[in-house]
Amino acid sequence: MLKTAFSLLPMFVALFWMVMLLTDVNRNKFIRYILATFFGVAFLLYLSHALYFNYEYDLYLYFDSLYSFATLAVYPLYFLYILYLTREVSFRPVYFLFLLPAFLTGAASAVLYLLMGPAESGSFIRQVLYEESPGVQLSMLGNLQLLRYRLIPVIFTLQLVLILTIGSRLIIQFDEKVKNYNADTEGKELRLIKMLLCSFAFFSVFSILANVLGRTFFLSDELLVIPSAVFSVLLFLVGYVSYNQRFTASDLRTDENAPSYEEELYAENEPDFVFSKAQQLDLQRKLQFLLDDEKMYTKKDLRVVDVSVKLHTNRTYVSRLINQVYGKSFSDLINQYRFQEAKMMLMAPEYSLLSIAEIANRAGFPSESSFYRVFKKETGMAPGDWRKLNGRVKA
Secondary structure (H helix, E strand, C coil), X not given: CHHXXXXXXXXXXXXXXXXXXXCCCCCCHHHHHHHHHHHXXXXXXXHHHHHHHCCCHHHHHHHHHHHHHHHHHHXXXXXXXXXXXXXXXXXXXXXXXXXXXXXXXXXXXXXXXXXXXXXXXXXXXXXXXXXXXXXXXXXXXXXXXXXXXXXXXXXXXXXXXXXXXXXXXXXXXXXXXXXXXXXXXXXXXXXXXXXXXXXXXXXXXXXXXXXXXXXXXXXXXXXXXXXXXXXXXXHHHHHXXXXXCCCCHHHHHCCCCXXXXXXXXXXXXXXXXXXXXXXHHHHHHHHHHHHHHCCHHHCCCCEHHHHHHHXXXXXXXXXXXXXXXXXXXXXXXXXXXXXHHHHHHHHCHHHCCXXXXXXXXXXXXXXXXXXXXXXXXXXXXXXXXXXXXXXXXXX
């Protein structure tokens, strides 16, 4: 009974998130369908696992081909989600090539089982997949099926390493872009993006480990509990993070002053892009005026596009200027100014009656929690504690 429950657990987690996504109409439709398809394929994958681990020989015969497809389709689908989350790209039929290994191995498995017939197919399931009769001679079709079976872990591991590498890079680049284009990153859920990267990495590593050990290693009741529990938790975490991640690459392009995708891509990847000394000094002088004299950093929800309008250039060049001159992201630079402004108010007697929340608001922080986070990062102390040690009370 316990074995059955644990073997079904990942399947129901996948089903839960698939239903949640299909009923969530307040989301980008295409991303919603990609995620729902990912969890739908994961549902088929773990349903196949449940049949296998509960020794449903006859039923599993019909699901082994689906298992082959789902094993090689689930991560490419999640990669497509990451691609659309972090890059403003339109759908292209060429993206179906990501699923080509899954379709080919699934179709090959189904055709071979049909040619082998029920008796030989059932014998193959018991002999190879359950290792109940090792050493029995296989027919030519059986050997082809065995080759297909042994190729899947190899393809899966190569696929997973490639997707993890590229997917991680896309997430990190998106994280950096959000920080370079927005002073206030709270609403952009960077915390969730980082959780997404961590959950994706853990899920990938554990998948490779389970794949290397093979399913027969987990046939005993005690050993089955471990991967079922781990995959259920990781799958739920991936679902939770993905479901709550609302901010996407398309949201970065809602600014009227934003360059076209082609212009931005060119500017970001131009290897010899550097400001001339005169350009750098002129833009730096204007930027310093906006920050030091106009105190533009106190504006709520400040974006780099707001600064670029004032400087009569586009946001990509302003972001690059800040990176090159100050060695910081736009978000870090603005929060540094806000921190200095807040620190001055915490020390000045004329502001001694202001609450921490009011000081955070006047300095430009979007919330008190954001102020606490930045202040503690800079000083190692909470604002209230720092004020007690360094503030001067007005007489």
